[in-house]
Amino acid sequence: MSTVRSLASLLERSAREFPENIAVTVPGGRSVTYSELCELSDRVRDRLVHMGVRRGDRVGLRLHKSIEAVATIFGALKAGAAYVPVDAESPAARAAYILNDCDVKVVVTERELESELVQALGDTRPMLVLDATASRPMEELLEQLQRSEPAAPVESIATGADDIAYILYTSGSTGNPKGVVLSHGNALSFIDWCSETFAPRADDRFSSHAPFHFDLSILDIYVSLKHGATLVLIGEALGKEPLKLAAAIAAERISVWYSTPSILSLLANYGKLAKHDFAALRMVFFAGEVFPIPQYRALQAIWTRPRYFNLYGPTETNVCTWYEVTSDAPLDRMSTFPIGKICPPNLGRVVNEQGEIVSIGEPGELLVAGPNVMRGYWNLPDHNERAFFKDEAGALWYRTGDIVCEEPEVGYRYVGRRDRMVKRRGYRVELGEIEAALLRHPDVREGAVVAIPNPEEGVRILAFVACQDGTTLTRIALKAYSAQALPPYMIPDIFAVVPALPRTSTDKIDYQRLKSGG
Structure with a gap:
């Protein structure tokens, strides 16, 4: 196991060992070396400390995925703070709830997001506001601030394994998101395990498909940067366009891919993968939801070389x-x-x-x-x-x-899920088991099952199905198939065939929208 006890130390060590290696790159855009990223994060640290950030504070990020976002993460960690990433695409009210809930000391955001966020926050806490249209947004902002109000260089704070590193907010049962508090030690335990199990290399190129408020990003960022590898930032728009995404994976020579299965299914179905050379790809990780076996087969038939890992x-x-x-x-x-x-x-x-x-x-x-x-x-x-x-x-x-x-x-x-176990006609029914049965149908691309209260039977079960490209299924056909695959008390009451299932910002099925009819 590593003796490093802070996440910021991973970047600092790689900057010493691999100063000229590309640390972070944007497809079709700019790149930074390890020495450049480390220096930029130092300057962010200095500015945050000048703004009053101290060890144990929280720094909020409402940024689109960018080199600036990565530098801000490490700048906050070097200042001894925890970073709190929020979805730049989510409503400002939700972002404000999160940032207020954990009482962030400083918010780093973009000009186009500033006004609505200030209004939703309801206060005038300090902000760093980037012009995302600039060629080097963070450098230009820091240079401008340095001219008007210089921030003195400071040493990075020596945080330990028990210090909070980041807080990731997930959906809460009360209707408000809840913050999951992770320490440097929590993250480093996982990162060390990845290092020992998967043996990353300095010549690897890691995908960064998951948004930074999603826990999949921890592997992307820190395992990559620990080993002097390159982190390839996949922006929100590119990440959902299979044709462009497939081309980018090949062009960027990505060697380690990590995403939810839904994105891999999207690539297999619509990415026209056979057109591209994926010789660099050597490991594919998937997590966050069930990967239907037919979808995996379709992907593996084209991506034959990499090793595949289901991470839970x-x-x-x-x-x-x-x-x-x-x-x-x-x-x-x-x-x-x-x-x-x-x-x-x-x-x-x-x-x-x-x-x-x-x-x-x-x-x-x-x-x-x-x-x-x-x-x-x-x-x-x-x-x-x-x-x-x-x-x-x-x-x-x-x-x-x-x-x-x-x-x-x-x-x-x-x-x-324990909370997806329902009682129907006196039987205990696991909704995930019904989903698994539907996904075994060769013409089903994705499926989701929800239960809604019903006075007569306790619950009514609704199944939503999206078909494979070029195929169609009727509700009668789905009912007949379910009768062969499931006991009578597990057969859904209602089937709906839809073009695609709604997804959350972390690419998981949005069950709440399905239950509410959306």
Whole structure:
């Protein structure tokens, strides 16, 4: 394991060892070397400290993905602060709620986002406002500020493993997002595991497809920069255009790709991958949702060279289990990929509703303990109490809320969400099991199942299906297929065939919109 105990040290060390390597690049745009990125983040640090940022403070980022955003992240870390990224595309009111909730000291944003954010925040806290149309937005802003109000150079703050590194906000059951607090030690445990397991190289080129407010970005940014590799920033627009995205992956010679399965399915279906040379691609990671086996087959038939890994873990643990899809994997006998074995040095256990460990092969909730597990939710003591299980020895285990089965050969197999288990006609029904059955249909590209309250049966089950390109399915055909694949009490009441499923800003299925009819 690494002896480095702060995320900023990863960049500083690579700047010493690989000063002229390209650290971050934008397809069709500019690039910065490690020495340039380290110097720019130093200047951001100096300005943040001048603005009053101190160890333990929070710095908010409402920025589109850019070199400036990466420099701001490291500038905040060097100032001893935690960074709080919010979605630049989300409503200003939601961004303001997050930034107010964790009481950020300074906000870094863009000119086009400034006015609505100031209005939503309702105060006049300090801001760094970039002109995103400038050729070098951060440098130009800092030079301008330096002329009018010089910021003295300062030393980076020596943060430790227990200091907060970042707070990622996820959807909350109360209707407001909740902040997941991760320390430097939490992140470094995961980064060290990635280093030992996947052996990244300085000549690797990592994709940065996930937005910075999504936990997939932790692997992208820090594993890449730890090893002197290049981080290729995939912007929000490019990331959702399969033809342009496929061309960019090939042109940028990306060697390590990481995204949700929905993006890989989009590439396989609509990216015309056979037109391009992907010889550089050597590892493909996917996480965040189930990867339908037919979609994986379609992708792997074209991308034959890379190794494929299913990474699993809620934001609260980052990745905590992993499974490699080997060339001899029995795909014909799989309904879904296993989520695999626990990532050491973390520990996992599967328990029933009473907290008792279940037998191998029995379903139960996955609990995780170890250095990957979050410090807790920001300012939500009641949530923290419910989120952890204390075992007989007094150790705390995070309740993932995910139902799994443990199998001797492959480790854990995901069954579904605890909060997606519903009661119907006296039976317990896992909505994820219905989804898995629908996804086995060869003409189904993606599917989602939701339940809405119903006085007569407890719930009514609605299934939304998007078909493979060039195919169509009727509701009658889906009903007939479900009757062959599922017991009667699990067959959805209503089927809807849609062009595509709604997605959140992190490319996951937006179940709330489906439940509300959107």
